[in-house]
Amino acid sequence: MTKSVPQRVFSAVLITLISLSVMFPLAWMAISGFKGKTEVLRSPFQFFPDMWRWDNYSAILADPQFMRAMGVTVVGALIFTALSLTVNTLAAYAFARLEFTGKRFWWVYCLTPMFIPAMAILLTSFMVVSDLGMLDTLAVLIIPGAASAGQMFFIRQFYLGFPIAVEEAALVDGATRWQIFVRVFLPQSAAPFVVMGIASYLAYWNAYVWPVLTITDPDLTQIMQFLGNFRSDRGNDWGLLMAGSTLASLPTIGLLLIFQRFIVNGVRISGIK
C-alpha cells in the first residue's frame, strides 16, 4: 500500500500518541520510583525528579523479604507451568487422537470448569486444601490450579491439526501411542507450549487472592501478596512502592518482549479461531 505524505505524518503522530497513552502509567510508575519521599507527591507538580536517585530501587532490592518473595514466586511459577503443561497436554492428546469409552462424558467433564466462576468455589476449595493439610506449603499454590480446561482445549485444537498419516505410519511400524506422543507430537509442540506456558506463568505470578488466603508463612509470601501487604503497611511511601511495583512487573514484561511473536499470534489462535 502506498501512502501520501500527510497520511504518513498522521500515522506517525497517531502511533506516538497511542504508545504514549498506553505506556504512560508504566513509565510513570518507573519514574516515580526515582523520586524521594518529599518529591513524589509534591505540589506544585513536577514531572521528572530533581535528581534521579536509586535509593528506592536499591532499598527494595536490599529488602530480604522482597528478594525472597521474588525468588519463591519464580520457583513456584516454573513448577506450576511445568506441571500444568504436563497434565493438560496429556489430556489434550487423548481427546484429540484417541477413541475411548466414555470420551464424550469426560470431554464435557474436563471443559465444564471453564464456566464455573472462581468465587463459587473459593471458600470450599479453601476447606479442601485445609483438610488436606496443604495450607502454607508451595503445593497449595501449585496443585489446585494446574488442571486448566482452557489450556487443554487450546492444545487439543492444535493437535487436531496434525496430519493423521504420520501417526498411522508409526502405528503400522508397531509404535505405541505413548511413543507416538513423545516422539511425534511433543517435538512439534513448541508454539502452543510457549503460548500456554507463558499464560500459566503470568497467572501464577500475578495471583493475589489465593495466596492471601492460603499462605501466612512469611518465607512463602508471594510477590503480589508482598506488594499488597506493603501497600497496607507503608502506603504512603509511594516512591518505594512504585519502585517495588516496577521491579515486580519486570519479569512479566520481559517475558512479553522476549516471546512477543508467539504471544501476539497466540491471542489470535486462542481467540475464537
Place this chain on the structure above:
Amino acid sequence: MTALDSRVAAPPDPAPDAEPRGGRRAAAARHGRDNRTAYLMIAPMVVLLGIFVFWPLANSVYLSTFKISFYQEPEFVGLDFYQYVLESPRFWESIVVGLYYAVLTVPTGIVIALLLASFIKTLSRRLASYMKVTVYLPAVVSTVVASVLFVFMYQDEGVINWMLSLLNHGPVNWLNDPSYALPAVAVPGIWLSFGVTTLILLAGLLDIPENYYESAQLDGAGFFQRLFKITIPLLKNVLLYLLVTGFTLAIQLFELPLIMTNGGPVDATTTPNLYIFNSFRDLTPYATSFSLTASLMLFVVLGAISLVIFKLVNSDKAIDG
C-alpha cells in the same frame, strides 16, 4: 458444549488392509490398548478437577442448605438462604454496581479496540508488530500492580489531578467520591484488558477480504460508511463474542476494587464478587452460608450468560463472505 463436541475430528479407524496382522482381533486389541492409554492420560486432569473443582462445587451447593455458625451444630434449613439472598438489598445493589461497571468498561473497551485495530491494520508489517506488542503490554501487568499504581495516580497531588488542573479543573477526590469512584476503578480495568480485545479484533479484521474495501472506496464510501457497512456487519460474531465474554468478566470483577477502594465509598464500588468475598470474612453468624449461597446465585446467572455465549459463538457464520 455439545456444539464444541461436534468439532472433535475423530481420527478414523484405519482401513482393515492397513493392519499388518489384519483382522478384527488386532483392531479390537488396539482399541483396548487405546482405552487404557487414554484413561492414563486423562487421569491426572480428571482427578485434579475432581478434587479442586467439582468436589468444592458440590460442597458449596450442599453447605448452602445449612445454617453454619461457630457456636452450633450445622442445621439444615433447605433453601432459606436462597430466599435471604434474594431479599437482601445489598446483594442487588452489588449487582447494580457490577452492571454499571460492565456498561462503563465493555462498550468503551470494544470501541477503543476496534479503532486501534483498524488503525494497526493500515500499518506496515514492522510498525504493526510494534503496535501489537505495545497495546498488549498492560495485559501482562498484574491487577495488584495496576491497582496500586492507579491509586497513586489518583492522589490529590497525583498526576491525574495535575492534568485536570491544566484544564482549570479539580482536584477531584477520585476514590472517595461515590459518583467518581466506580469510573475511576473502570479506567485501570479498561487499560488492563483492551490489548487482548484489540488483537482479537485485528485477527477478525484481517479475515475480511481486502477487495470489499477497494470496491467500496471506488464507489466513494468514506471511512465511517466502510466501518458501518462492511467492518461491523462482517465482525458481528467476533463483536458478540467479545461483548458477552467481556460482560461476564466485568460482572466478576473483584481484585481492582478490593485493593483500590475495598468497596467504598458507601459501597459505590462493591461489585457482586467483592460483596461475596467480604461476607466470607464477615464475623456475623451465618455469613458463611449467606455468601456461599450468593456466590451460587451469581454462578447461575453467569452460567446462563455462558450458555448464551456458546450459542452465539457456534451460531455459525451466517454473514461471512
